[in-house]
Amino acid sequence: MSTESLQKSSFESNVPTESLRKSPFESNVLRILRNEIVYQSEYAPPHQPATEFHAFTVEDRPGEQCVTLRGKFGENETIKIEATMFDGGVMLPKAGDDTDSTTEDMCLHISLLVDISKGEEHVLGFICSSWPDHIEIQKVYIVRCDGSLTQPCMGPNFRDLDKKLQSALLELLKARGLWWGLHVPES
Structure with a gap:
């Protein structure tokens, strides 16, 4: 061969x-x-992202890691929510796992910037974290409509506020539809 x-x-x-x-x-x-x-x-039509979510219109910004929701409350109050993609989390013990305490699950959250404006004077702003079962307010601040802060800081930590004021601010958000359905669903 x-x-x-x-x-x-x-x-x-x-x-x-x-x-x-x-x-x-x-x-x-x-x-x-x-x-x-x-x-x-x-041939199939491209997937169109949702344009409405509850009482809010959704503005998807392709290529960015953020989505904006806009809504109205009453005659002259506007609400703007900017939501990020998953941007943080904490490790929690696995649910129902009593045998091995070292097993943990990652609990992800989404950051929300919420602006509520009435008329053309000031905007009440919130920095929030959306967890699987609730939304947690981190900070509260006031912004002028020209975008500048009325004070040089972002406001107090929400937990440091008077309990009655905390309850009133939570009710304000709930009344405007910023609570139910905006948290991160568990997978």
């Missing part, structure tokens, strides 16, 4: 014969999947 024919036969044996080894069933399933992918990418 010549070296040329030996090299040729060893080369041919290394050629992948994967397509020859597939069963007719596997080949048919692959063909159907390829056809469906081609159809979905060429």
